[in-house]
Amino acid sequence: xxxxxxxxxxxxxxxxxxxxxxxxxxxxxxxxxxxxxxxxxxxxxxxxxxxxxxxxxxxxxxxxxxxxxxxxxxxxxxxxxxxxxxxxxxxxxxxxxxxxxxxxxxxxxxxxxxxxxxxxxxxxxxxxxxxxxxxxxxxxxxxxxxxxxxxxxxxxxxxxxxxxxxxxxxxxxxxxxxxxxxxxxxxxxxxxxxxxxxxxxxxxxxxxxxxxxxxxxxxxxxxxxxxxxxxxxxxxxxxxxxxxxxxxxxxxxxxxxxxxxxxxxxxxxxxxxxxxxxxxxxxxxxxxxxxxxxxxxxxxxxxxxxxxxxxxxxxxxxxxxxxxxxxxxxxxxxxxxxxxxxxxxxxxxxxxxxxxxxxxxxxxxxxxxxxxxxxxxxxxxxxxxxxxxxxxxxxxxxxxxxxxxxxxxxxxxxxxxx
Amino acid sequence: xxxxxxxxxxxxxxxxxxxxxxxxxxxxxxxxxxxxxxxxxxxxxxxxxxxxxxxxxxxxxxxxxxxxxxxxxxxxxxx
Numbered sequence: 011x012x013x014x015x016x017x018x019x020x021x022x023x024x025x026x027x028x029x030x031x032x033x034x035x036x037x038x039x040x041x042x043x044x045x046x047x048x049x050x051x052x053x054x055x056x057x058x059x060x061x062x063x064x065x066x067x068x069x070x071x072x073x074x075x076x077x078x079x080x081x082x083x084x085x086x087x088x089x090x091x092x093x094x095x096x097x098x099x100x101x102x103x104x105x106x107x108x109x110x111x112x113x114x115x116x117x118x119x120x121x122x123x124x125x126x127x128x129x130x131x132x133x134x135x136x137x138x139x140x141x142x143x144x145x146x147x148x149x150x151x152x153x154x155x156x157x158x159x160x161x162x163x164x165x166x167x168x169x170x171x172x173x174x175x176x177x178x179x180x181x182x183x184x185x186x187x188x189x190x191x192x193x194x195x196x197x198x199x200x201x202x203x204x205x206x207x208x209x210x211x212x213x214x215x216x217x218x219x220x221x222x223x224x225x226x227x228x229x230x231x232x233x234x235x236x237x238x239x240x241x242x243x244x245x246x247x248x249x250x251x252x253x254x255x256x257x258x259x260x261x262x263x264x265x266x267x268x269x270x271x272x273x274x275x276x277x278x279x280x281x282x283x284x285x286x287x288x289x290x291x292x293x294x295x296x297x298x299x300x301x302x303x304x305x306x307x308x309x310x311x312x313x314x315x316x317x318x319x320x321x322x323x324x325x326x327x328x329x330x331x332x333x334x335x336x337x338x339x340x341x342x343x344x345x346x347x348x349x350x351x352x353x354x355x356x357x358x359x360x361x362x363x364x365x366x367x368x369x370x371x372x373x374x375x376x377x378x379x380x381x382x383x384x385x386x387x388x389x390x391x392x393x394x395x396x397x398x399x400x401x402x403x404x405x406x407x408x409x410x411x412x413x414x415x416x417x418x419x420x421x422x423x424x425x426x427x428x
Numbered sequence: 429x430x431x432x433x434x435x436x437x438x439x440x441x442x443x444x445x446x447x448x449x450x451x452x453x454x455x456x457x458x459x460x461x462x463x464x465x466x467x468x469x470x471x472x473x474x475x476x477x478x479x480x481x482x483x484x485x486x487x488x489x490x491x492x493x494x495x496x497x498x499x500x501x502x503x504x505x506x507x
Contacts, residue, residue, distance in 0.1 A: 044474040153507040206500040323503030
């Protein structure tokens with residue numbers, strides 16, 4: 011592939027399956043074999059300029075890792091200050107689970123309170139730089155929030171497709187940014203098919219379709235930050251929620267890049283990458299359990315809607331990567347999701363959405379099954395804020411302590427045993 | 429003319445049935461297989477379908493009526 015040595019960090023795109031190369035363009039599927047396309051970087055050029063010092067000199071956001079993102083220096087990025095979220099040493103949760111070095115990457119601290127801000131910031135920046143005037147997505151929540159917010163910030167038109175039966179309350183945090191909100195009368199599969207056809211019809215940048223190769227690159231910044239916040243070392247294991255699986259693939263890419271570029275100690279062992287799903291939508295877990303890479307679609311039926319992808323584009327790659335790195339794929343019940351949201355809140359003061367409940371649920375399940383000895387550095391990615399799915403917790407009886415009293419000191423003393 | 433890139437997923441019962449042949453023969457749909465993995469137990473085929481939009485819809489309906497799961501190659505995109 012040509013382009014080396016011209017100062018550009020991105021030199022093209024390549025099919026993950028057959029290796030066919032393409033110039034940079036808004037497309038996600040190889041014309042030859044329909045395999046997924048990945049961005050190709052000029053690592054020789056990047057190696058010469060990237061260092062701990064160059065990164066530390068960057069902004070306190072995910073854009074400090076710009077050398078490993080698909081936007082050239084001259085491109086103005088669309089940012090709301092995403093990334094560089096807290097990495098918390100979870101001592102109390104760790105004590106419950108027998109893990110002395112448990113860390114939580116709290117990505118609910120992003121501008122629209124989910125991990126999606128990372129990928130959408132990259133996608134919208136890339137799209138604007140490449141002449142797109144309209145951003146699109148199909149979403150029931152987090153992705154819609156981020157696309158609407160970043161499109162507003164960029165001054166671009168946004169089209170957000172949602173199933174028409176989505177509760178009005180769920181769209182407030184999207185509609186406030188005034189995108190074109192298209193409520194489709196149809197089931198989930200029909201909304202999916204419509205979006206695939208729209209991409210072929212309109213000159214739009216559809217975040218997780220035709221600009222997916224660039225969009226997905228943004229997820230690598232979670233791993234770069236985690237390593238930097240650990241003093242430039244890789245954890246032993248990372249627990250990651252799985253939706254389409256395309257982010258999981260990029261986490262593997264990110265840890266590989268850090269080793270190859272010398273950002274972590276030479277010879278560092280790759281972290282085990284472990285995937286978490288809800289049993290109510292567990293196509294990747296099902297395949298893992300069966301020992302196959304053929305991921306059969308399922309009909310989602312779970313409260314963890316933000317990761318409920320019944321037909322995951324990258325499911326088979328998740329299985330390969332989990333195997334390669336020594337990770338596993340595990341799943342939890344709806345009850346375990348709720349219990350885990352409460353466990354995290356009770357022990358660490360973090361309120362996560364249902365997808366976070368899946369991640370913490372799988373972490374807890376594996377810990378209790380004796381997966382770790384206790385000193386391993388384990389990181390869990392908490393990808394969204396609890397207020398996004400507060401209904402899920404509100405619907406279940408709360409074990410919290412509540413007292414109803416008269417407005418007198420006497421009543422307080424009688425009711426509350428201190 | 430429009431085109432669709434789809435992933436067809438077959439169960440064991442359909443592995444030996446020539447559904448793609450029937451799709452091309454009975455509907456005005458041009459088919460082009462790009463990649464496939466078929467075993468005795470199950471199989472998937474990545475297929476390009478070209479034709480008028482209504483005819484493509486009819487072709488997909490036919491495949492589904494035979495028990496084939498038809499998915500866009502990009503999988504689910506409603507996140």
